[in-house]
Amino acid sequence: MTDVIVIGAGVIGCAVARELARFSLRVVVLEKARDVAEGATKSNSAIVHAGHDAPPDTHKARFNVMGNALFEALCRELDVPFRRNTSLVAAFSPADLHALEELKARGDKSGVPGLHIAKRSEVRALEPAIGREVCAALVAPTGAICCPYELTFRLAENAAANGVAFHFSCGVRTVAREDGGWRVETKEGRSFKARAVVNAAGLYADVLNNQVSAEKLTITPRRGEYLMIDKAYAGSFRATVFQVPTPMGKGILVTPTVDGTLMVGPTAENIADKTDTRTTAEGLAKIRQAASRLWNGFPVNGVIATFAGLRAHGDRGDFVIGEPPDAPGFFNAAAMDSPGLTAAPAVGAYLAEQIAGKLGAEKRSDFVAAPTHWPVFRSMSMEGRVAALALDPAHGHIVCRCENVSEAEIRASIRCRIGARTLDGVKRRTRAGMGRCQGGFCTTRILAILCEELGLAPEEVTKFGGGSHVLFSCGKELPLP
Amino acid sequence: MTDIDIVIIGGGPAGLAAAVAAREAGCDRLLLFERDEVLGGILPQCIHTGFGLHVFQEELTGPEYAQRFIDRVHALEIPVQCGTTVLDVTRDRVVTAVSPMCGLRQFRAKAIVLAMGCRERTRGALMIPGWRPAGVYTAGLAQRWVNREGWMPGRRVVILGSGDIGLIMARRMMFEGAKVLACVELMPYSSGLTRNVVQCLDDYDIPLMLSHTVTDIHGRERVEGVTVAQVDAQRMPVPGTEQRFDCDTLLLSVGLIPENELSKAAGVELAEATAGPVVDESLQTSVSGIFACGNVLHVHDLVDEVTRESAQAGRAAAAFARSAAGLPPPALRVRDGAGVRGVVPQAICAERVAEDVSLMFRPTAVFKDATAAVKIDRVEVARQRFRILTPGEMVKLTLPKGLFARFKGACELTVEVTE
Numbered sequence: 001m002t003d004v005i006v007i008g009a010g011v012i013g014c015a016v017a018r019e020l021a022r023f024s025l026r027v028v029v030l031e032k033a034r035d036v037a038e039g040a041t042k043s044n045s046a047i048v049h050a051g052h053d054a055p056p057d058t059h060k061a062r063f064n065v066m067g068n069a070l071f072e073a074l075c076r077e078l079d080v081p082f083r084r085n086t087s088l089v090a091a092f093s094p095a096d097l098h099a100l101e102e103l104k105a106r107g108d109k110s111g112v113p114g115l116h117i118a119k120r121s122e123v124r125a126l127e128p129a130i131g132r133e134v135c136a137a138l139v140a141p142t143g144a145i146c147c148p149y150e151l152t153f154r155l156a157e158n159a160a161a162n163g164v165a166f167h168f169s170c171g172v173r174t175v176a177r178e179d180g181g182w183r184v185e186t187k188e189g190r191s192f193k194a195r196a197v198v199n200a201a202g203l204y205a206d207v208l209n210n211q212v213s214a215e216k217l218t219i220t221p222r223r224g225e226y227l228m229i230d231k232a233y234a235g236s237f238r239a240t241v242f243q244v245p246t247p248m249g250k251g252i253l254v255t256p257t258v259d260g261t262l263m264v265g266p267t268a269e270n271i272a273d274k275t276d277t278r279t280t281a282e283g284l285a286k287i288r289q290a291a292s293r294l295w296n297g298f299p300v301n302g303v304i305a306t307f308a309g310l311r312a313h314g315d316r317g318d319f320v321i322g323e324p325p326d327a328p329g330f331f332n333a334a335a336m337d338s339p340g341l342t343a344a345p346a347v348g349a350y351l352a353e354q355i356a357g358k359l360g361a362e363k364r365s366d367f368v369a370a371p372t373h374w375p376v377f378r379s380m381s382m383e384g385r386v387a388a389l390a391l392d393p394a395h396g397h398i399v400c401r402c403e404n405v406s407e408a409e410i411r412a413s414i415r416c417r418i419g420a421r422t423l424d425g426v427k428r429r430t431r432a433g434m435g436r437c438q439g440g441f442c443t444t445r446i447l448a449i450l451c452e453e454l455g456l457a458p459e460e461v462t463k464f465g466g467g468s469h470v471l472f473s474c475g476k477e478l479p480l481p
Numbered sequence: 482m483t484d485i486d487i488v489i490i491g492g493g494p495a496g497l498a499a500a501v502a503a504r505e506a507g508c509d510r511l512l513l514f515e516r517d518e519v520l521g522g523i524l525p526q527c528i529h530t531g532f533g534l535h536v537f538q539e540e541l542t543g544p545e546y547a548q549r550f551i552d553r554v555h556a557l558e559i560p561v562q563c564g565t566t567v568l569d570v571t572r573d574r575v576v577t578a579v580s581p582m583c584g585l586r587q588f589r590a591k592a593i594v595l596a597m598g599c600r601e602r603t604r605g606a607l608m609i610p611g612w613r614p615a616g617v618y619t620a621g622l623a624q625r626w627v628n629r630e631g632w633m634p635g636r637r638v639v640i641l642g643s644g645d646i647g648l649i650m651a652r653r654m655m656f657e658g659a660k661v662l663a664c665v666e667l668m669p670y671s672s673g674l675t676r677n678v679v680q681c682l683d684d685y686d687i688p689l690m691l692s693h694t695v696t697d698i699h700g701r702e703r704v705e706g707v708t709v710a711q712v713d714a715q716r717m718p719v720p721g722t723e724q725r726f727d728c729d730t731l732l733l734s735v736g737l738i739p740e741n742e743l744s745k746a747a748g749v750e751l752a753e754a755t756a757g758p759v760v761d762e763s764l765q766t767s768v769s770g771i772f773a774c775g776n777v778l779h780v781h782d783l784v785d786e787v788t789r790e791s792a793q794a795g796r797a798a799a800a801f802a803r804s805a806a807g808l809p810p811p812a813l814r815v816r817d818g819a820g821v822r823g824v825v826p827q828a829i830c831a832e833r834v835a836e837d838v839s840l841m842f843r844p845t846a847v848f849k850d851a852t853a854a855v856k857i858d859r860v861e862v863a864r865q866r867f868r869i870l871t872p873g874e875m876v877k878l879t880l881p882k883g884l885f886a887r888f889k890g891a892c893e894l895t896v897e898v899t900e
């Protein structure tokens with residue numbers, strides 16, 4: 001019997017788990033994938049929204065504004081890249097201009113600081129590469145960007161350092177009431193018991209909610225596709241540039257990332273299959289079209305990757321947060337579509353307070369908020385590099401040439417508490433393989449290091465767990481197919 | 482900070498030839514950096530034959546070809562540091578390098594030779610829609626796995642793109658016991674050498690599907706198949722022509738891109754057509770004292786040409802390091818005329834031409850019974866006939882150095898191809 005089971009290790013589950021670790025509670029996180037951040041958390045726009053989109057007095061508006069205010073300090077504490085880069089909502093027509101006024105009024109009401117509407121000339125001065133047809137923009141100085149999977153990994157690592165237990169490849173099949181607490185069973189046949197459960201299962205949060213509550217919930221996957229642009233174009237945009245939102249969401253935007261690359265997307269398409277993260281010819285064409293409107297001189301040849309993520313769009317139009325009235329002790333963090341990433345720090349803190357209150361748990365005095373992290377060669381000064389090399393010569397072995405990631409970092413990313421077990425795991429923790437060659441040069445070495453560190457044979461290494469094996473056993477011994 | 486005459490960045494055939502030539506031209510203090518643990522660049526994984534026909538009049542494998550230069554480098558006692566990555570190059574020729582053995586070091590060089598080679602274009606750059614499973618690799622990566630690591634990337638393979646690496650890998654995968662279902666090429670012609678199409682596809686009954694592309698990738702975890710469709714003249718897929726191939730691997734051989742991150746850091750001007758530095762006839766870039774050669778300059782088909790070009794860069798760097806005198810800027814601009822793309826060098830200094838000048842370029846399309854002509858300020862100075870020219874094969878026209886004495890003060894040299 002533990003105190004709390006958190007289902008799902010996306011940014012929400014990890015934020016809740018880390019906040020729960022502040023209390024004297026035994027916390028277990030169950031995640032069906034092989035790693036943290038394998039759901040929506042790894043494929044989104046990475047924007048810490050200012051908070052002017054959602055109608056005031058909704059969970060979305062409240063947790064967005066609160067989350068935005070907490071985000072910078074959290075990222076500093078966990079040493080995660082964060083940049084308050086300002087966001088713009090671009091108007092292309094008089095009708096859009098009217099929409100900007102409405103957004104501003106909403107934002108003002110929700111307490112979004114510093115909103116103002118800028119004229120064409122000011123917009124052009126702020127963002128010289130912005131589309132020629134843009135005639136005005138709503139400027140939100142609190143708009144920011146971050147690295148969502150790095151944040152999630154650090155939240156998990158810090159939670160683990162404070163005693164939270166993580167179990168991967170644990171897909172929860174059923175949650176049921178038992179002796180005043182909850183019995184949680186997984187597809188793999190494992191069984192857990194806890195006094196409280198947090199439902200942070202992303203797209204599948206409806207299934208779990210509907211097992212315990214009569215207040216049914218339906219989550220529809222809403223796909224968003226993206227193009228990633230080479231960091232050779234870093235500096236093209238400082239701010240994030242949105243279009244005027246539609247009923248399907250915030251529309252296609254262009255944004256710099258904290259890594260120096262740029263992203264254009266996402267599309268918004270409701271689909272039936274909760275696993276269908278395919279990109280489509282139509283989607284990619286739509287993005288290119290929108291991009292050339294937003295970005296004067298959009299560099300099609302600069303595309304280095306395409307990807308898609310699924311928003312967990314709930315039928316209530318708002319986040320579903322807290323206990324359903326008929327299931328006390330079962331805490332939802334469900335229907336977390338955008339701005340769920342932004343909201344994560346606030347949702348984490350809010351739910352942890354609620355749960356600790358319910359279970360009568362005290363704050364711990366020995367919580368360690370700042371984790372120790374391995375040195376990141378790419379972002380070190382000359383002196384820092386010399387010092388790091390003196391400690392570990394493996395920093396001098398650059399494995400990923402596009403992002404300058406050293407062997408020491410790759411080994412550290414595997415050896416840490418929530419260590420990488422797959423190629424994608426290494427990639428998201430270190431950026432090795434994320435650059436313009438997309439792993440063409442470094443995959444060989446990373447695969448060999450994974451084998452050395454984990455005692456695997458090369459053909460056992462996967463891209464992201466399951467059947468995503470990179471290699472087959474040696475060809476020569478094979479019968480001809 | 483250590484002072485040095487020449488730093489050579491990259492230990493592939495380009496860097497090796499430049500080092501040997503610089504030493505033979507009398508340069509004492511030079512240093513070659515290679516980030517891999519071994520010298521040879523891409524060659525150690527090219528275990529097929531076809532190297533050295535021009536330089537050695539022999540058909541060697543890649544490792545054999547590289548070894549001849551590695552032996553020369555050792556015989557000439559040229560200092561080489563493997564496992565060393567160059568992190569930065571500045572305009573005033575300060576080179577920052579890092580290695581596990583020697584840590585972080587800086588060198589102030591009189592001359593620098595850029596010989597960093599190229600990288601492969603990826604799936605992302607092509608924007609192929611579909612799933613993103615394991616099993617989509619660039620052909621060069623697969624080649625390294627099979628030939629150097631002894632790893633097997635797939636059993637049922639489709640190859641997209643008919644670049645040389647893809648063609649070579651089609652045959653290699655057959656040898657290793659895999660089945661290669663097709664080689665799919667967007668253009669109406671192969672982008673690889675004709676000899677590779679014959680020896681690697683035709684000889685093994687692997688269909689070459691010209692004017693086709695991959696429009697979808699299937700399989701959530703590992704590739705389970707690809708959809709291939711015909712394309713029209715605008716290279717857009719033709720609806721209704723889709724066919725599915727059940728395969729576990731898609732190899733991409735869709736182009737090479739010169740690795741010019743360091744060149745950019747040094748402020749070297751790059752040419753759009755080649756994606757490599759703009760150079761003059763001595764292979765000097767727009768930054769004085771920085772030279773470029775091999776695949777970092779423009780993507781070559783034949784290593785023999787890389788060797789020839791790089792030896793010239795090595796000699797020019799040695800001369801520069803010796804005199805350290807600023808040279809007059811090249812006044813004769815080289816222009817791509819009709820039917821021609823990416824002529825290297827892009828400029829010539831008629832006053833100081835030291836060696837015969839090789840003009841290298843690719844035709845923009847397939848030309849039969851073609852004529853390539855060179856004009857300086859509208860005066861035709863060279864003309865050569867070819868039975869066939871294709872974009873997959875680089876063309877070289879050599880102008881004798883004596884020629885340029887007649888054209889001091891000329892402004893423009895144009896290369897054009899007509900049928």
Ligand SMILES: Cc1cc2nc3c(=O)[nH]c(=O)nc-3n(C[C@H](O)[C@H](O)[C@H](O)COP(=O)(O)OP(=O)(O)OC[C@H]3O[C@@H](n4cnc5c(N)ncnc54)[C@H](O)[C@@H]3O)c2cc1C
Nearest residue numbers: 008010012032039040041044045047172202224340341342
């Ligand atoms: C295209 C797109 C763009 C977005 N842009 C932004 C943005 O710019 N800013 C912003 O603030 N928000 C944005 N969002 C929203 C944000 O990404 C999400 O709100 C956030 O990632 C949700 O985190 P999560 O932890 O709830 O979900 P997820 O990251 O999906 O995590 C849920 C986890 O639960 C696991 N799980 C599911 N079922 C089970 C089970 N039965 N047992 C065990 N584990 C299970 C999954 O494997 C997964 O790891 C965007 C979302 C998308 C898709």
Ligand SMILES: Cc1cc2nc3c(=O)[nH]c(=O)nc-3n(C[C@H](O)[C@H](O)[C@H](O)COP(=O)(O)OP(=O)(O)OC[C@H]3O[C@@H](n4cnc5c(N)ncnc54)[C@H](O)[C@@H]3O)c2cc1C
Nearest residue numbers: 491493494495516522523531567597598646775776783784
């Ligand atoms: C699959 C394949 C088949 C081929 N077949 C033939 C053939 O049959 N016949 C033929 O004649 N030619 C062939 N070629 C062409 C020939 O191999 C190339 O043209 C040649 O290797 C290019 O030489 P290079 O030195 O410019 O580049 P590379 O061989 O790529 O060498 C560049 C070197 O620079 C190093 N480097 C890069 N950046 C740094 C840095 N920052 N610090 C330190 N080191 C760095 C790299 O590690 C690499 O070793 C083939 C090529 C390939 C890929």
